[in-house]
Amino acid sequence: MTTRREFIQTLGATGALLAGLDACGGGGSSSSSGGGTPPTPTPTSTSPILVIVNIDGGYDWLNVTPPNAGTNLGVYQTKRATLGITNPALLTDLGSGMALNKDFTGMDALHALGHVAWIPGIGMPNPNLSHFTCIDLWGQGAAIPAGNGWLGRFADTAFSPTGDVLRGLTVTPDLPVMLKGATRSFVSITSAGGYVYPAYLLSTTTVPDAATLETGWGTALSASSADPGILAATQAGKLFFDAQNNPAFGTGGTLTARTPTVPYPGDAAYPVQKLNGTALSTSLSSQLKLIAQMIAAGLPAQVYFSRLSGWDTHSNQAVDHPNLQRALGGSIKAFYDDLAAITTTAGLAQDRVMILAYSEFGRRVQENNGGTDHGTAGLAFCVGKSVKGGLYGGYPDLTSLDSNGNMKYTTDFRSLYATVLERWLGQAATATDTLLGSAYPRLGFL
Amino acid sequence: MADLTAITSWTLADVQHFARRAGFGLTPADAATLQAQAPGAAIDAWIDGTGTAYDPTAFNAALATADVVLEPLVSANTAVAGSVDVAAVAAPHPFLVQGAEAWRNNLNTAQALLAWRMQHNPHAFEERLALFWHNLFATGWHKVNNTALMLKQIQLFRGQGLARFDDLLVLVSKDPAMSLWLDSVLNNAAGTNVPNENYAREVMELYSLGADNGYNQADITQLARALSGWSFTFAEADYIQNPANPGQKFAADARFKVYDGTALAPDTRLWWGGAATVSSSQHATGTISLFGQTLDVTTTANGWAKGENAIRSILSMKGPNCAQFLAKRLLTHFVTTGYTAQDQTDVATLIQGAAFDLRVIFKTLLKSQFFFSAASRYALVEGPVSWLVRATRMLCPSLAAGSGQTPKGYPAWRLVTNSATTFDQMGMKLLDPTGPNGWKEHTAWLNSNTMRYRAKAVAALALNETRAYNGTTYPLFPTFVTTDWFPAAPASAQAVYDRLAALLQPAPIPASVSAAWLSALWPTGFTWDSASQTKARELAFLILCSPSGQLY
Numbered sequence: 002m003t004t005r006r007e008f009i010q011t012l013g014a015t016g017a018l019l020a021g022l023d024a025c026g027g028g029g030s031s032s033s034s035g036g037g038t039p040p041t042p043t044p045t046s047t048s049p050i051l052v053i054v055n056i057d058g059g060y061d062w063l064n065v066t067p068p069n070a071g072t073n074l075g076v077y078q079t080k081r082a083t084l085g086i087t088n089p090a091l092l093t094d095l096g097s098g099m100a101l102n103k104d105f106t107g108m109d110a111l112h113a114l115g116h117v118a119w120i121p122g123i124g125m126p127n128p129n130l131s132h133f134t135c136i137d138l139w140g141q142g143a144a145i146p147a148g149n150g151w152l153g154r155f156a157d158t159a160f161s162p163t164g165d166v167l168r169g170l171t172v173t174p175d176l177p178v179m180l181k182g183a184t185r186s187f188v189s190i191t192s193a194g195g196y197v198y199p200a201y202l203l204s205t206t207t208v209p210d211a212a213t214l215e216t217g218w219g220t221a222l223s224a225s226s227a228d229p230g231i232l233a234a235t236q237a238g239k240l241f242f243d244a245q246n247n248p249a250f251g252t253g254g255t256l257t258a259r260t261p262t263v264p265y266p267g268d269a270a271y272p273v274q275k276l277n278g279t280a281l282s283t284s285l286s287s288q289l290k291l292i293a294q295m296i297a298a299g300l301p302a303q304v305y306f307s308r309l310s311g312w313d314t315h316s317n318q319a320v321d322h323p324n325l326q327r328a329l330g331g332s333i334k335a336f337y338d339d340l341a342a343i344t345t346t347a348g349l350a351q352d353r354v355m356i357l358a359y360s361e362f363g364r365r366v367q368e369n370n371g372g373t374d375h376g377t378a379g380l381a382f383c384v385g386k387s388v389k390g391g392l393y394g395g396y397p398d399l400t401s402l403d404s405n406g407n408m409k410y411t412t413d414f415r416s417l418y419a420t421v422l423e424r425w426l427g428q429a430a431t432a433t434d435t436l437l438g439s440a441y442p443r444l445g446f447l
Numbered sequence: 448m449a450d451l452t453a454i455t456s457w458t459l460a461d462v463q464h465f466a467r468r469a470g471f472g473l474t475p476a477d478a479a480t481l482q483a484q485a486p487g488a489a490i491d492a493w494i495d496g497t498g499t500a501y502d503p504t505a506f507n508a509a510l511a512t513a514d515v516v517l518e519p520l521v522s523a524n525t526a527v528a529g530s531v532d533v534a535a536v537a538a539p540h541p542f543l544v545q546g547a548e549a550w551r552n553n554l555n556t557a558q559a560l561l562a563w564r565m566q567h568n569p570h571a572f573e574e575r576l577a578l579f580w581h582n583l584f585a586t587g588w589h590k591v592n593n594t595a596l597m598l599k600q601i602q603l604f605r606g607q608g609l610a611r612f613d614d615l616l617v618l619v620s621k622d623p624a625m626s627l628w629l630d631s632v633l634n635n636a637a638g639t640n641v642p643n644e645n646y647a648r649e650v651m652e653l654y655s656l657g658a659d660n661g662y663n664q665a666d667i668t669q670l671a672r673a674l675s676g677w678s679f680t681f682a683e684a685d686y687i688q689n690p691a692n693p694g695q696k697f698a699a700d701a702r703f704k705v706y707d708g709t710a711l712a713p714d715t716r717l718w719w720g721g722a723a724t725v726s727s728s729q730h731a732t733g734t735i736s737l738f739g740q741t742l743d744v745t746t747t748a749n750g751w752a753k754g755e756n757a758i759r760s761i762l763s764m765k766g767p768n769c770a771q772f773l774a775k776r777l778l779t780h781f782v783t784t785g786y787t788a789q790d791q792t793d794v795a796t797l798i799q800g801a802a803f804d805l806r807v808i809f810k811t812l813l814k815s816q817f818f819f820s821a822a823s824r825y826a827l828v829e830g831p832v833s834w835l836v837r838a839t840r841m842l843c844p845s846l847a848a849g850s851g852q853t854p855k856g857y858p859a860w861r862l863v864t865n866s867a868t869t870f871d872q873m874g875m876k877l878l879d880p881t882g883p884n885g886w887k888e889h890t891a892w893l894n895s896n897t898m899r900y901r902a903k904a905v906a907a908l909a910l911n912e913t914r915a916y917n918g919t920t921y922p923l924f925p926t927f928v929t930t931d932w933f934p935a936a937p938a939s940a941q942a943v944y945d946r947l948a949a950l951l952q953p954a955p956i957p958a959s960v961s962a963a964w965l966s967a968l969w970p971t972g973f974t975w976d977s978a979s980q981t982k983a984r985e986l987a988f989l990i991l992c993s994p995s996g997q998l999y
Contacts, residue, residue, distance in 0.1 A: 130648070131658045133884050174872060176894035189896035201899075202906045205913050209981050210968070214988065217964045218902075221993035224957045229785075230828050231954060233890035234898070234994035241895035241902075310881065315645040316633040369641040371633060375648065405664040 040115035048347035056360035058312030062380035107334025115390035118446030124410025135361035140179035143438035153182030197254035283328035355385035470571030496570035549699035559860035585885030623701035636675035636731035647671035661768035673757035676730030680714035770795035825954035831873035872900035905991035
């Protein structure tokens, strides 16, 4: 556990770094693209879309963007004697003593375009190394009780209380706390079809008195109640009830079929496989394909949430981690490329979308026997044409770990949220601070 | 404060509240029978499973022989590499996931087995208890990849779920499925090796104390050393081969073993299937410092794993923290989430006073004025599996009736779990939680997707969905409106509603809502004909998928 003294030191260090956050941006400050003119970011869309990618399980980003110079490299080589990625042939130099693992498929190309903002060392005060505590804290985004999340509160504020049912969507079957508001939550949509009442209800049998039943169901979902359990059931049921048959789905309440314009990981034409040569199948590529389909269909969603699990690499990391990186990076790159072929009424989809990827924590610097245990500071990154690529915050000092051998964070995760809320989702500065419970310095990538 | 004194009398509504929470509900007739008994003795018998009402003879007989999930049909796919035409396996037969059939390793079959057990076990508390511990000690098939070992763990919960909590904790720590799930089998701390601390962290954070509640990172590392090398072995006879795919083998059973370099005998197989006579050396010897005490964890010559003492010291050194943790979990699952800090402390005091004897704890809690209070009534959203099972207990034939029908009047659970993906999509992938923290309960069960699939599941149940399989059409949930739902013909629409509400027991539904339903379904008069019987099904659907129908 972090001691009080360490916490104060960390705060001090963070304060110093925060002062320089904006200056650190500016586009390609450490780009590997050869020192040419930094690309000019596309102006923020008037209809921006945020796509969250949750890297679930606490990913070992130290092996994704490992140190490749200076004292950090020495510590890394010692503590990652077996699992460390130190061979320059396996890495792309990002500058500033940080490299990019080539197993992180496609990300070097996106970086070279100047479209990736890397935020190493992102984290929180007093991390406790628990998946579940950290997931809750990342979701809540503020020390605000009541079990709601930063994007749920955004929905409370920005969405119409009686409409906007498809404005916040998750393509996971669950509803993460991040997406829960006090009065509004996101809708979970896990497939392109099946939202036509009453066809989805029964597969083989005709629903008798279908119209009467639908009305009766709606009656039950419209009754008011002060009971928290009934209220929760009413809100969740009403969200689905209102989403079904929504004209935004298109004819018949089902999204028009869409063939991706580029191969995604797992597709037959995709050039990268797993280490053992088998297909790089991953649920993330299907999730991102579905999101692309929904964007192409013109759904009014402003925020999408997706997830890739499996990153809790206590063991078997040498095999699992490269495969996971290929799936994650490859899916993001394919999605980004696919968006270039989608023209929406509000413009080219690729101009409208920013991807935000994060994980609940990074992993211990010292490896165990074949894996890595829970750690602290993480790596978040944002991808998009409006992003000023480069490094933001500071790479943690591996020679100054906490008493448990974990990294000290350099950027508060709520600085990322504040930046996104204000500069991507268009919230006023004061509203942003209110949503997060405090004013956090903005990062310079937007 | 939580009044934990026992009730001395009970109403029919009290009995039904108890049966919903401590089992999977009782029909009005069965509840009336139980109500005739004094609550103290009745609850003891319910928990202990003693007395003729809980006699498992017929249940076990049906379990061992009935082809209740259509397993031969489902797996008879010769087009799939590695599958065999299991129609050749003589039926009737059990669920084909244990023992000699372990190679089938089919999650849906195992889920169907558990659902069927929940629906028909006369000792319902045993299954409710297993479900509770399964959520607390959440272990996932997708990593364990062995159905037989998953079911072995569930059986541990049935057998030891009322033991002392420290004994249960030790047994779970030695459980083969858990050893695979949280990497105990890969925790090598021999010599200077750095231990894998996955299990050591979660056993305190998720299984006994709660995050930030009485331990620190150093304790985790030390406990990981104490439990290093904790693994399992199995006998040659338990290494079961797929007859159609000889390379595919699964352990049908397993035995705890510390990998400390000693002989494997009487077993011959290492945890991953390799043949060996001596275990590798992965066990840290010497002492550890845990919670400020020094413990020798070296395994003794007779195989005694002294790391057990480290597990037990979670309770002996951190008893108040553990009791608070357990109180929270018991309250959240069985009583209410609306408890106060004082209520939690009162239950924790009960737990410590009972020296963590779970049988005493459960009996006291489930007899208490607190449990039966008005505030606890319908205070919880029910998890989707038990919610659906409870509806089948109310609407589908009993074991005795169903076993006498052709085809059997049991739900085709195997088709439900396989084809309708009902459990997964309703938010509780039984035997396969996403992570070791299991499923969050109460309102966390509900989102737009889970409500959608709850509606789909009860549409199948109430509206009599069928599924054709290999040329035969089966009802997913056999139901008989005139014989089972309404043995006495109702005389009015209101009587239909009253009977269904008595069976399905939703939280109070606003009168305006039920009135709107009845006037829409029966706009002009009432006759108990086939049309009205269909409308009774529709009404059952509306009750089950209404907000009130999610509570229990």
